[in-house]
Amino acid sequence: MTAILKKGERIDQLISQGIQIIQSPDVFSFSLDAVLLSNFPRLPKKGIIVDLCAGNGAVGLFISSKTQAKIIGIELQEKLADMAARSIQLNHLEQKVSIRQMDLKDSTNVIDPDSVDLVVCNPPYFKESALTNKNPNPHLAIARHEIHTTLEEVIETSAKLLKMNGRLALVHRPERFLEILQLMEKNRIAPKIIRFVYPKANKEANTILIEGIKDGKPNGIRFLPPLFVYGGDNQYLPEIREMLYGK
Amino acid sequence: MTAILKKGERIDQLISQGIQIIQSPDVFSFSLDAVLLSNFPRLPKKGIIVDLCAGNGAVGLFISSKTQAKIIGIELQEKLADMAARSIQLNHLEQKVSIRQMDLKDSTNVIDPDSVDLVVCNPPYFKESALTNKNPNPHLAIARHEIHTTLEEVIETSAKLLKMNGRLALVHRPERFLEILQLMEKNRIAPKIIRFVYPKANKEANTILIEGIKDGKPNGIRFLPPLFVYGGDNQYLPEIREMLYGK
Numbered sequence: 001m002t003a004i005l006k007k008g009e010r011i012d013q014l015i016s017q018g019i020q021i022i023q024s025p026d027v028f029s030f031s032l033d034a035v036l037l038s039n040f041p042r043l044p045k046k047g048i049i050v051d052l053c054a055g056n057g058a059v060g061l062f063i064s065s066k067t068q069a070k071i072i073g074i075e076l077q078e079k080l081a082d083m084a085a086r087s088i089q090l091n092h093l094e095q096k097v098s099i100r101q102m103d104l105k106d107s108t109n110v111i112d113p114d115s116v117d118l119v120v121c122n123p124p125y126f127k128e129s130a131l132t133n134k135n136p137n138p139h140l141a142i143a144r145h146e147i148h149t150t151l152e153e154v155i156e157t158s159a160k161l162l163k164m165n166g167r168l169a170l171v172h173r174p175e176r177f178l179e180i181l182q183l184m185e186k187n188r189i190a191p192k193i194i195r196f197v198y199p200k201a202n203k204e205a206n207t208i209l210i211e212g213i214k215d216g217k218p219n220g221i222r223f224l225p226p227l228f229v230y231g232g233d234n235q236y237l238p239e240i241r242e243m244l245y246g247k
Numbered sequence: 248m249t250a251i252l253k254k255g256e257r258i259d260q261l262i263s264q265g266i267q268i269i270q271s272p273d274v275f276s277f278s279l280d281a282v283l284l285s286n287f288p289r290l291p292k293k294g295i296i297v298d299l300c301a302g303n304g305a306v307g308l309f310i311s312s313k314t315q316a317k318i319i320g321i322e323l324q325e326k327l328a329d330m331a332a333r334s335i336q337l338n339h340l341e342q343k344v345s346i347r348q349m350d351l352k353d354s355t356n357v358i359d360p361d362s363v364d365l366v367v368c369n370p371p372y373f374k375e376s377a378l379t380n381k382n383p384n385p386h387l388a389i390a391r392h393e394i395h396t397t398l399e400e401v402i403e404t405s406a407k408l409l410k411m412n413g414r415l416a417l418v419h420r421p422e423r424f425l426e427i428l429q430l431m432e433k434n435r436i437a438p439k440i441i442r443f444v445y446p447k448a449n450k451e452a453n454t455i456l457i458e459g460i461k462d463g464k465p466n467g468i469r470f471l472p473p474l475f476v477y478g479g480d481n482q483y484l485p486e487i488r489e490m491l492y493g494k
Binding site: 222 | 428443448450452455466468472
């Protein structure tokens, strides 16, 4: 088992899904947001799912047991794509999950436009700006800041990849919410299901989950019950615990 | 006390605010949404507050003890405006609260444009359509359906009335959310604070509270902690109970 690991890496588990995943604190570790995203969209039973900004492949691996669809991860950073490829092997999921190391803008070169049933994406959250305090570690900075891609590119690319009535599911920060709605509208994706995530019951939302349908009708938006992460005792609440550890 | 009442009317109370209010099940009774709205926006200490679609004056009366601002209600229906006027007398609030019976589109004839600190509005929720099941009672139908005004007119009128950095606070249904955002943007009102109201913790949102700032910057949107109305025992939860009955 150690041969599959490179320097500084370790194997973590998502117990609820029986998935092992190669992580590296110096390069990339999946966050709770990847777990939230992997539990959010309605998954197609078959067809093609694309995970943009796939990182170490967490989201694709986490949903793999719940669908017969082919899952294709797109990740720009070579080190992260390499970790994802080894995690796919580690879980014996080569027949179902794959990873392509490339800029997401080029993904239509390897995946047919208008062919994808679901795009999932946990993109960099923060706008690129000279004034922003970026992580000095370039791998982490690229994953968190819009250095090599932007929200606009993510949504444009998703709209190209998706078939009619295909769905885009994003996790993001509430402060980008209006921009997400505007970019979805511009790219003919109708927002349909929104869920706000609150760190605790008495706190403001710090995460948003949003699902849109390509060429969907612009009506019938639904706001799911809110999701709270921690209880008053600072322990994960049951819904989160189940996402992580199962029933 | 009975002389102030007309046929079919009764006096109800909002205990938390010590307000008596004339209601008529045949014409108009305030709903929980009026109570939610009156507890939502930050109130200016002084200046002018306008309550559009004021009905029997509930929202204006409910906020009156919490601000030194002049409160002007605008209500199209004569019977409702008349009830509001008598409730204002009943509470001895003639110096602070007034009601004008008129179409809200004409409100700039009696209130200076760009002069208002806060507009509050609990508008008709449902689009006017030949297919809609409307209430056969015309008073109730006008209060609930966009027969004599529309969301667009409400937001346009609010934008005209508000001074720069004045605020608009609306209560509405989540299915109109995208339209509210679009109309706010069109009328230079930046959405700033949103609170979703859920009937219970495990239900989808059925009400939205939204506050926008005229000529505000289009960033910094906040999503307040969710508000649940009923507990598992179908009783009002403490936050709602306090709005109704006080501490």
